[in-house]
Amino acid sequence: MQNAIVGKPILETHDLTRKYGEFVAVDHLNIAVAAGEIFALLGPNGAGKTTAIKMLTTLLPATSGDATIAGFSITHDPSNVRASIGYVPQLISVDGTLTGYENLLLFAKLYGLPRVERKTRIAESLEFMGLTEAAHKSVHDYSGGMIRRLEIAQSMMHRPALLFLDEPTVGLDPIARNLVWEHIVELQKTFGTTILLTTHLMEEADELCDRVAFLSRGKLSVVGTPQELKNSLGDPNATLEDVFIHYATESLDADTRSTYRTIKQTRNMAARIG
Amino acid sequence: MIRFFQKTFVIAEFEIIKIFRDPTEILTRAVQPALWLLVFGQVFVRIRITGAVNYLDFMSPGILAQSTLFVSIFYGIAIIWERDLGLTHKFLATPTPRAALVLGKALSAGVRCIPLAAIVYLLALLLGVQMNGSPFALLGVLLMVILGSVVFSTFSLIIACLVKTRERFMGVGQLMTMPLFFASNAIYPLALMPPWLQAISKVNPLSYMIDALRELMTGIPGPFGLSLDFLVLFLCSMGLLALGSVLYKRVIT
Ligand SMILES: Nc1ncnc2c1ncn2[C@@H]1O[C@H](COP(=O)(O)OP(=O)(O)OP(=O)(O)O)[C@@H](O)[C@H]1O
Ligand SMILES: [Mg+2]
Numbered sequence: 001m002q003n004a005i006v007g008k009p010i011l012e013t014h015d016l017t018r019k020y021g022e023f024v025a026v027d028h029l030n031i032a033v034a035a036g037e038i039f040a041l042l043g044p045n046g047a048g049k050t051t052a053i054k055m056l057t058t059l060l061p062a063t064s065g066d067a068t069i070a071g072f073s074i075t076h077d078p079s080n081v082r083a084s085i086g087y088v089p090q091l092i093s094v095d096g097t098l099t100g101y102e103n104l105l106l107f108a109k110l111y112g113l114p115r116v117e118r119k120t121r122i123a124e125s126l127e128f129m130g131l132t133e134a135a136h137k138s139v140h141d142y143s144g145g146m147i148r149r150l151e152i153a154q155s156m157m158h159r160p161a162l163l164f165l166d167e168p169t170v171g172l173d174p175i176a177r178n179l180v181w182e183h184i185v186e187l188q189k190t191f192g193t194t195i196l197l198t199t200h201l202m203e204e205a206d207e208l209c210d211r212v213a214f215l216s217r218g219k220l221s222v223v224g225t226p227q228e229l230k231n232s233l234g235d236p237n238a239t240l241e242d243v244f245i246h247y248a249t250e251s252l253d254a255d256t257r258s259t260y261r262t263i264k265q266t267r268n269m270a271a272r273i274g
Numbered sequence: 275m276i277r278f279f280q281k282t283f284v285i286a287e288f289e290i291i292k293i294f295r296d297p298t299e300i301l302t303r304a305v306q307p308a309l310w311l312l313v314f315g316q317v318f319v320r321i322r323i324t325g326a327v328n329y330l331d332f333m334s335p336g337i338l339a340q341s342t343l344f345v346s347i348f349y350g351i352a353i354i355w356e357r358d359l360g361l362t363h364k365f366l367a368t369p370t371p372r373a374a375l376v377l378g379k380a381l382s383a384g385v386r387c388i389p390l391a392a393i394v395y396l397l398a399l400l401l402g403v404q405m406n407g408s409p410f411a412l413l414g415v416l417l418m419v420i421l422g423s424v425v426f427s428t429f430s431l432i433i434a435c436l437v438k439t440r441e442r443f444m445g446v447g448q449l450m451t452m453p454l455f456f457a458s459n460a461i462y463p464l465a466l467m468p469p470w471l472q473a474i475s476k477v478n479p480l481s482y483m484i485d486a487l488r489e490l491m492t493g494i495p496g497p498f499g500l501s502l503d504f505l506v507l508f509l510c511s512m513g514l515l516a517l518g519s520v521l522y523k524r525v526i527t
Contacts, residue, residue: 057367059526079369087367091360097292109284110368112277155364 007034010162010194011056015065018051025051027218028065033211035161038188038195040205043215044248049198050090052215053164056196057087070161083111086155090166090198093151094139100126100150101135104157111158125153128190129183145176149183156187163187165197169204177201181208202240206230212240214247221247281370285378290385300386304393307341311397314461323462327494334398334405335487336460341394342387342419343480346426347451349383350434350443357525358440366523373519376431380515383427384420391419398491405491414490414500421507422483428514435521459484464497482506 011033018026026048033039041049054060056067058078066073072080094103104125108118126132129149134142142150148168155163168184169177185208187193199205205212206226213223222229222243230238233246293299311334319329356362365375399405430447437443457471458480464472475481485496486503496503 054363057363059363059366059523082367082369085367087364089360089363091358091363093360093364095288095292095361097295098288102288102291106284106288107368110281110365110370112280112369151364 007036009033010035011067011069011196013052013056013065013067016052016055016062016067017064018048018055018060019063024218026055026215029215029218029220031213031220031223033162033194033196035194036188036192037210038184038197038208040209040212041196041198041215042200042202042205042212042244043221044244046217047215048218049215050166051218053087053166053196053198057085057164058082083158084161086158086160086163088148088151088155088163088165088168090170092147094147094154096138096140099136099138100131100142100146103139103150103154107154107157113157121157125156128186129153130179143176144172145179148172148176148180152180152183152187156191156193159191160193162194162196165195167198167200169199169201177204184208202244206240214244216247278371278374281374282378282381285370285375286381286385289379289382293382293386297389300389300393303341303345303390306344307337307390307394308397310337310340310461311394311401315401318461323466328403330398330401331403331492332463332488332494333461334394334401334403335491336458336484338391338394338415338419338491339422339458339480339484339487340455340460341390342422342483343426343454344451345387345390346383346423347430347454348447349379349427350430350432350447351440353379353431353434353525354438354440354443357438362526366526371519372522373515376428376518376522377424377515379431380424380428380511380518381420384423387419387423388416391415403492406493411490415487418483418486418490418504418507421504421511422480424511425479425483425507425514428511428518431518432514432521435518435525438525454478454480459496479507479510 009032011031013029013031016026016029017024029052041052043049051060055062056069056074058074058081062075066075068074069081070084072084074081095106098106101122104122105118108122113121123132126135129152131146131150131153134146139147139150152165152168165184169180172180181204184195184197188195209226211223211225212229214221222232224232226240229243230240233242235242311330315330315333318333321329323329324332353362366372395405433446434443437446457474458478459475460480464475464481467475482498482503485498486500486507488494488496489500
């Protein structure tokens with residue numbers, strides 16, 4: 001149940017830290033993710049999950065510490081990091097004014113896919129995500145689940161080694177949610193993509209992730225396979241939710257910054273997508 | 275370098291697709307310059323503040339520049355809107371150079387102004403303004419309209435990256451447009467201004483844009499001259515683009 005991983009790491013963080021003024025949002029984070037894993041960052045609102053992902057995707061500079069992705073440092077070699085990753089933010093990231101096809105074409109071009117490959121790659125991605133029929137509809141008319149699948153397809157245009165998904169199922173109904181999950185697992189199987197995601201649904205994480213890490217107030221509490229973590233509670237019927245509660249309660253009431261900001265973001269997201 | 279311009283044109287291309295999805299917007303934007311020409315111009319043409327030069331001839335290029343300014347200066351609102359959605363996050367996580375993102379968006383703001391310019395041209399023709407129709411002049415006007423909107427839209431992007439919220443941006447935007455417009459030679463000549471206003475006008479890029487448009491469209495020579503006009507606009511756009519590329523990522527924090 002240690003931070004040790006099996007196989008080659010694709011992502012390693014070294015005392016990764018981010019402060020907002022005096023407030024430490026991510027505090028000396030050390031995690032390693034093996035190539036091909038589905039890995040979840042879990043923890044209560046405001047734990048620092050999104051902040052960690054923003055640093056790893058080079059959107060936010062680290063206050064101190066570093067991380068390497070596919071061998072490239074996020075602080076010293078951000079453009080190579082960007083070429084190696086895909087990212088679906090917590091918010092909406094496809095353009096409603098464009099069609100699904102156009103959204104994919106835009107990113108195929110931005111990622112510099114050769115002209116001859118673009119068409120087949122886009123058709124393949126649409127097919128893969130079950131969006132072929134809706135390809136030429138305006139994204140305004142997509143459902144929440146379709147938008148999420150399009151966003152994932154878009155961030156996979158260049159077949160990155162590592163994909164970041166920040167709350168991919170927030171605001172989705174159970175059917176749409178399952179569909180998104182199926183596609184995430186399928187991605188990992190087909191392309192060997194490593195996936196780092198966040199979610200507040202412990203059942204999802206339990207069922208689908210190879211390993212999970214719990215963050216609490218910016219610090220890593222524990223990391224391991226869902227099974228290991230459940231076993232560690234010493235109760236044979238323990239669920240991952242019990243693990244969550246076990247590690248979260250220490251911090252809950254003390255957190256005066258009760259994260260109006262992050263809650264507002266998540267709710268907006270849910271409202272928009274729903 | 276080639277890749278840089280490729281990426282720039284990709285950004286511009288899709289922005290332009292989006293603009294033409296909603297052509298009604300262009301028409302509503304044409305209402306304001308039309309009012310200036312059809313109402314304001316019709317009154318002021320009677321007082322002859324421009325001496326021997328017909329006032330409508332004088333003001334038409336000014337109104338063209340003004341409509342470019344008004345469209346471009348609110349460009350930042352789109353930047354904030356994209357940030358609020360999450361689009362900006364995704365763009366910034368791609369290997370696209372920041373400068374290509376900023377320049378691509380600025381160029382699309384330029385394209386947004388072209389149909390507007392065509393409408394102002396047409397109106398001016400209908401009002402009997404004598405205009406130079408040579409291809410060289412038209413090309414010059416086109417270039418200046420794009421250059422001008424690159425300057426003002428990038429300026430707007432910089433403001434957006436600094437103030438970060440829609441409310442504050444609208445406040446600042448409104449605060450800036452009228453002073454920029456009045457402290458220029460758009461509707462009255464530099465020579466008529468009190469010295470302090472003249473001094474401000476001379477550091478206002480809008481004045482140089484209008485100076486060039488006036489000479490190209492109607493042949494009325496201005497105090498600055500075409501080469502200085504283009505040089506000023508070019509240098510302004512380069513400086514603002516450099517600053518905008520550095521600041522763009524700040525919009526998401
Ligand atoms: N730009 C910012 N300025 C100041 N504080 C911030 C900023 N962004 C985030 N924070 C704070 O940092 C902490 C971590 O936020 P973060 O968004 O990383 O949490 P999270 O784990 O993603 O939460 P959620 O599950 O609600 O998405 C929160 O307390 C939040 O209020
Ligand atoms: Mg979050």
